[in-house]
Amino acid sequence: MTMQRTFSIIKPDATRRNLTGAINSKIEASGLRIIGQKRIHMSDREAREFYAIHAERPFYNDLVSFMTSGPVVVQVLEGQNAITAYREVMGSTNPSEAADGTIRKEFAESIEANSVHGSDSIENAAIEISYFFTDEEIVG
Ligand code: ATP
Numbered sequence: 335m336t337m338q339r340t341f342s343i344i345k346p347d348a349t350r351r352n353l354t355g356a357i358n359s360k361i362e363a364s365g366l367r368i369i370g371q372k373r374i375h376m377s378d379r380e381a382r383e384f385y386a387i388h389a390e391r392p393f394y395n396d397l398v399s400f401m402t403s404g405p406v407v408v409q410v411l412e413g414q415n416a417i418t419a420y421r422e423v424m425g426s427t428n429p430s431e432a433a434d435g436t437i438r439k440e441f442a443e444s445i446e447a448n449s450v451h452g453s454d455s456i457e458n459a460a461i462e463i464s465y466f467f468t469d470e471e472i473v474g
């Protein structure tokens with residue numbers, strides 16, 4: 335067991351439906367701590383850079399439009415094995431494949447509008463956290 339930090343986004347489909355608190359309840363019930371959090375409207379450039387790994391995928395432009403379509407809540411989560419732990423709380427990318435009790439099973443609208451993002455590796459967690467947060471904005 336290793337104490338880790340991961341980066342989370344509550345996506346525009348969820349903020350639009352007033353689900354920030356419901357999602358945070360699931361995060362906290364899992365034992366993860368929210369040690370940094372702010373509500374922002376992502377710029378086109380931020381969304382393009384954030385999802386640059388998907389630039390060649392057919393859904394890239396739609397994904398950027400979606401992520402900039404309304405406010406998001408960016409978060410830093412901390413806990414034991416936080417990266418894997420949060421991916422489990424989130425559920426599969428496609429909500430129709432997500433396990434019962436997961437955020438995406440309960441709240442996601444579609445494979446695109448799937449309510450949350452979570453980092454997929456230690457390296458990406460560090461990159462994504464520092465992209466959106468200064469050290470002073472994270473209070474562990
Ligand atoms: P995230 O990176 O947001 O945590 P993920 O790691 O489960 O999600 P990725 O494969 O990294 O999934 O895809 C990034 C995001 O792109 C997905 O969360 C979803 O919003 C969107 N996406 C992925 N696959 C598709 C698809 N086939 N059609 C439309 N949008 C998609």
Ligand code: MG
Pocket residue numbers: 452454
């Ligand atoms: Mg991903």
